[in-house]
Each structure stands twice: as C-alpha cells, then as structure tokens.
Amino acid sequence: MQLCLAHKWIAEQFIIANSMKHVVKILTLVVAITAFWIGLLQTSVVPCSHTWLLPIYFIVSLGCYGLLMVGIGLICFPTCPQEALLLQQDIKEAKEYLKRNKIDVGSD
Amino acid sequence: MEEKSKNKFSIIVPTYNERLNIALLVYLVFKHLRDVDFEIIVVDDGSPDGTQEVVKQLQQLYGEDRILLRPRPRKLGLGTAYVHGLKHASGNFVVIMDADLSHHPKYLPSFIKKQLETGADMVTGTRYVKGGGVHGWNLMRKLTSRGANVLAHTLLWPGVSDLTGSFRLYRKSVLEDVISSCVSKGYVFQMEMIVRASRKGYHIEEVPITFVDRVFGSSKLGGSEIVEYLKGLAYLLVTT
Numbered sequence A: 001m002q003l004c005l006a007h008k009w010i011a012e013q014f015i016i017a018n019s020m021k022h023v024v025k026i027l028t029l030v031v032a033i034t035a036f037w038i039g040l041l042q043t044s045v046v047p048c049s050h051t052w053l054l055p056i057y058f059i060v061s062l063g064c065y066g067l068l069m070v071g072i073g074l075i076c077f078p079t080c081p082q083e084a085l086l087l088q089q090d091i092k093e094a095k096e097y098l099k100r101n102k103i104d105v106g107s108d
Numbered sequence B: 001m002e003e004k005s006k007n008k009f010s011i012i013v014p015t016y017n018e019r020l021n022i023a024l025l026v027y028l029v030f031k032h033l034r035d036v037d038f039e040i041i042v043v044d045d046g047s048p049d050g051t052q053e054v055v056k057q058l059q060q061l062y063g064e065d066r067i068l069l070r071p072r073p074r075k076l077g078l079g080t081a082y083v084h085g086l087k088h089a090s091g092n093f094v095v096i097m098d099a100d101l102s103h104h105p106k107y108l109p110s111f112i113k114k115q116l117e118t119g120a121d122m123v124t125g126t127r128y129v130k131g132g133g134v135h136g137w138n139l140m141r142k143l144t145s146r147g148a149n150v151l152a153h154t155l156l157w158p159g160v161s162d163l164t165g166s167f168r169l170y171r172k173s174v175l176e177d178v179i180s181s182c183v184s185k186g187y188v189f190q191m192e193m194i195v196r197a198s199r200k201g202y203h204i205e206e207v208p209i210t211f212v213d214r215v216f217g218s219s220k221l222g223g224s225e226i227v228e229y230l231k232g233l234a235y236l237l238v239t240t
Helices: A002-019 A022-043 A048-075 A081-100 B002-006 B019-032 B051-062 B078-087 B105-118 B139-156 B172-179 B186-199 B223-239
Strands: B008-015 B037-044 B067-069 B093-096 B122-126 B133-135 B168-171 B204-208 B210-212
Touching (some): A022 B223, A081 B133, A081 B210, B008 B078, B019 B037, B019 B051, B037 B051, B037 B078, B051 B067, B078 B186, B105 B122, B105 B204, B168 B172
Parallel strands (some): B008 B037, B008 B093, B133 B210
Antiparallel strands (some): B122 B168
16 A cells, blocks of 8 residues: 555656756756755764865866866767768769759759 | 558758759659658748749659649748648658758658657757768857757757757657747757657657758857857746
8 A cells, every 4th residue: 555655656756747847857956956965064974164165066067067078079079071072973963863854953 | 561651751841042952852852762652842932043943843853742832922930831831741751851952861761760660759860979970060160069069958958969950750740749839940949849849758769960061151150049049948948
C-alpha cells in the first residue's frame, strides 16, 4: 500500500515537472542550490569564510564552462570545403539538364 | 518494407526571387529521390524575378502532380509560408528546406532512412556533428553561432545539437500540431519549433548535413539579430 502511494507520488511529481515552464525548473534548481548553501552556512561544516565565497566560485565556474564550450566549439567547428566543390559540379550538371529541356532560368 | 511503399513526402520550399535555384533544386530532388513517392510544394511570395514562370515550366516537365505551385501575393514571412504549404500537402510526411541550395537534396534519403529505422516523429538535420559541417562562414559568424548554441543549450536543455537549422522532416500531424503553437519569426522560429516539439514529448532524431553558404557573408548576424535571438530565448524560457 505504502509502496503504491509512493509510486503514485513519484508519478505525480513527474507530471508536475513535465508541465512546469522551463524557467520554473531553472529557478527551482537555483533555489535548491541556495538552500544547500544556507544549510552549509548554518551548520558550519566547512569554515564560514569559505562558504561565503562559494557563490562567487559557482558563478566563475559557470562562466568558465561557457567560455570553454564556445572555445571547444570554435576549435572543432566542422567545415566542409569539399562540399562547395561538389555543389558546383551538381549545379553545372543541373544547368545542362535544364538547358536540354528548354527551361529558361536566365543567364546567371 | 510495406510501410515504406505507402509513405508520401511533401517537400515544402518557400521561395522569393529564386528562379535559378528552384530549378536546380527540383532537378536535384528528382535525381536523389528515385524510388520515393513525393511532391514538391513551392510557396512563392510574389517574386518579381519570374520564379513562378520557371516553376510552371518545371511542372510541364515533371508533372503538375509532382510539383505544386501555391503562391501568395507578397512577402508574408517564413512561418506562415509553411502553414500555407501544409494546407496543400497530401503526404503523411513533410520535409521543410531552403530553396537556396544551402540544404542539399542529396541528404533527403538519409532523413527518410532515419525516420524509417527509428519511427521518429521528426528528423532534424544537424551541422554540428561528425559528417556534418558548414562552409562559407567567417570567424565572427562561427563565434556567434557557437555562443548562441551554448547559451541555448545551457538555458533550454533541448536535447538536440542544432537548434536553428531548418532542414527537417516531420510527420505531418506533428508539424500541424507544433506549428499551431509557434509565434516567433526568423532564427527563433526554427528554435521554437524544435523546443516545442521536444517539450511535447515527440520523438526527435538527427542526421548530419552540410551547409554551404554560397553567397559569402550573406548570413552574417548583426546586433539587432542578436537582440532578437536573446528575446526569443527569454520567450521560450517562460512559455515552454
């Protein structure tokens, strides 16, 4: 019985999470992280001076992640110069076919 | 095999001043889709260069049942062009592609194959995986594209790698469903389509495509486009 209720609860949470607007999901995440941080401040498991700096570390690491991802993306940007040549061949072939079939596409 | 034989693909191509490109595109589509039932629906927004006359000549050559010309009186935007073309589509699948040959018809068979293998509701072409790629972009264009992508992925978690590409195959009913809830324009429109499809729980698959920008620098992004993009991102955050 209890297990059944638990399952139902999980299913309900899942439906709620799915129907949540995305901004709410992100805010929930932010609230959860903030709560965790306040918890750390209250219990002083780690020295308070360190805990106070955690949000700054968090924001800096988020920024680093973004820059790193853009950097990796730029370095590994897939390019295809050979495709441009293949396309020119295809265009030539198509133009010849169109000309044979008297379709006027202009001089360009 | 049986399903393959009864599938029909409607390829919707919005055009504006593409008299040469539409003829090249039609030739290449017929070259690469040999054993497939398909139709090409050209939605022309009153091009002054005679695009519609060329399409009529192509109809004579290939048949009016294979190439449908469904013009509109003037430029009315990309999103509504798809809606307009969709009204005339008789296939159970719809392909959306650009007329300027930046989307090459040779990839159409891989879209169809992917759909058949996975039973996906939507197959989207991606430029950012192995086998895909872009040609004709300068460093600035690449940088903005990557930046926009990282931002969108961090904020929206869409589950697909290429959000702003517009070479896509949809199950017709899925396109009808998704397009009815989309209001954005330009780049954001393509992003809104795929994010909404993903949120609605549709099965999305990806295939690599290459994107050749023939007019160098034509797709450069200015400040106003970036602002529009950021607004679009914020809009999608609060509405999806």
